[in-house]
Amino acid sequence: MTLEFKNVVKRVGADTHIHETSVQLRNDNFNILLGATLSGKTTMMQLMAGLERPSSGEVWFDGKNVTGVAVQKRNVSMVHQQFINYPNFSVFENIASPLRVARMTKTEIDNRVGQVAEMLKLTPMLGRRPSELSGGQQQRTALARALVKEADLVLLDEPLANLDFKLREELREELPKLFHDRGCTVVYATSEPTEALLLGGYTATLHEGRITQFGDTASVYRQPHDLETARVFSDPPMNWAAGTKKGDSFIINDKVDWALTGMEKSFADGPYTVGIRPHHIGPVAHDGKTVPIDGQVLITELSGSESVVHFDFGSQTWVSQSRGIHPIKVGDHTRFYMDPAQCLYFGADHRRIAA
Amino acid sequence: MAAKTTNQKAWFFIIPVIALVAFNALIPLMTVVNYSVQETFGNNVFFWEGVKWFEQVLHSPRFHASLLRQFAFTFIILAIEIPFGVAVALSMPRQGPWVSVCLVLMALPLLIPWNVVGAMWNIFALPDIGFLGRVINGMGIDYNFTQQPVAAWFTTILMDVWHWTSLVVLLAYAGLRSIPDAFYQAAKIDGAKPWAVFRYIQLPKLKRVLTIAVLLRFMDSFMIYTEPFVLTGGGPGNSTTFLSIDLVKIALGQFDLGPAAAMSLIYFLIVLLLCWVFYTLMMKDEEQ
DSSP states (O other): OOEEEEEEEEEETTEEEEEEEEEEOOSSSOEEEEOOTTSSHHHHHHHHHTSSOOSEEEEEETTEEOTTOOGGGTTEEEEOSSOOOOTTSOHHHHHHHHHHHTTOOHHHHHHHHHHHHHHTTOGGGTTSOGGGSOHHHHHHHHHHHHHHTTOSEEEEESTTTTSOHHHHHHHHHHHHHHHTTSOOEEEEEESOHHHHHHHOSEEEEEETTEEEEEEEHHHHHHSOSBHHHHHHTOSSOOEEEEEEEETTEEEETTTEEEEOOGGGGGSOSEEEEEEEOGGGEESSOOTTOOEEEEEEEEEEEEOSSEEEEEEEETTEEEEEEEESOOOOOTTOEEEEEEOGGGOEEEOTTSBBOOO | OOOOOOOOTHHHHHHHHHHHHIIIIIHHHHHHHHHHTEEEOSTTOEEEOTTHHHHHHHHOHHHHHHHHHHHHHHHHHHHHHHHHHHHHHHHSOSSSTHHHHHHHHHHHHHHSOHHHHHHHHHHHHOTTTOHHHHHHHHTTOOOOTTTOHHHHHHHHHHHHHHHHHHHHHHHHHHHHHTSOHHHHHHHHHHTOOHHHHIIIIIHHHHHHHHHHHHHHHHHHHHTOOHHHHHHTTTOSTTTTOOHHHHHHIIIIISOOHHHHHHHHHHHHHHHHHHHHHHHHHHHTGGGO
């Protein structure tokens, strides 16, 4: 059972919220929608759920065209960023609500609610009301409601965004286990690249209402097909520069150059956009980090295990992310080293020139 | 043992508050208390009467009648305005250009001075020249609010509903707007019917604002004076003489200051007690 978009477009008035999209989701693992705020994640989910109708195109589920089918008839469940529970129902009644709508027998409801509550560690809270729970427990209740329904399509719209760091980590670890082997299609929207990587599965990167790439999360991260995907899927943000290839060497900002090795040598000469992730730049030359870059330090962020340094390079601000603490002060003119083998090259059409 | 430094300067900071409360609440209230236990024949001559006036008021059939009228009136307008206000708020658009149009239309009645509302409705409902009076009589119903108690009540209630339902609408609308869209989507996904959405999502979320709405409308309607006074003057007969109208008749019409003061205090205590009861009842669930 899986969901497919066929040339789906969503317009609201004169604005196009979702540009023509065709994608087939996977039902063997998480499908992650990764994109910044307002990139269209929520609209995409509403189209998937059937809360919104596409302006054109078709939505197929399990080999059937469900484009015009109302959400109630699709067996979908959804968990939102806000903690959505019925305020004057107990936790038990909240979890049981979809089963009551489906008119199940009392014993069956008791069984299923009991099971799901056990899985989500809610058993001691079953008699309480949502307002008496912590944020994490409220979201667990909402998740339990989504699980108990045994829906074919489960949509998780930034479910951890309103939780504090500790709870987020805890629940993030449990999520893939909870949905494992259920045979349903799970879609998870997030704005954090790190979260996508931690969850694994498959990732669709979203940029301005378009899915720029869909595939195995790690490979989308390692081999972005275009500039937008690379931009969306990098945290801290990727460093960018305009450069030119001439023969076997490449020069950026008219001052830093390096010799190309391997496949890159076969690219046509001319202008390219280069992207490099912050952790491939550091204040010490080692591990392939050989090309020196000079810049003035603007911001330093030390977390103990790593140092993030923002520095002025040409007209851009670049970021270096390296292990350990380095004695770098704001205002210093410092030399950083970059690993040229990790550079991603993009043509004028924003496509990556695959090495 | 070290001497404890005492600094009493902080008292100076609360003097303004004490003075303010004393002048606008305590001193007038004490004047009323003063009158309520004494008899005066003018010339600043007072005789101690104890609780005589209180007993007199509490045993007076006239007070019972106006109190009963007051309860009936308040009960009727609450029973109409609260559900009606919520219904109007539910039917207002959630977004778009019509939102501000609706809000301005709703706010209009609230901006009109109370005596103007009374005068407006008086003219509007007159059976010979008023639009409402002409229309009702034109339908073959004998209607004259200056002559018939039922018509007077009908007009007074209609006027109050017209004047004050907007307040309930605005409060309920603000409450509804604060419910995130995600709640409605979740209900839709669950397959909840509109009634269930109202009963299990909107109503619980509206509880706080509706508590405020009921309290405000209760207090205002229980103390209503200007509008019915201008509209009916408490008549015909005593049929629309509510507590405050009766009080003014006793205090300023008959100049019975003692009984009037005693009645004011009883009136005040009733309002206070009922507000407390309402609030406690409606907030009972919140504290669990």
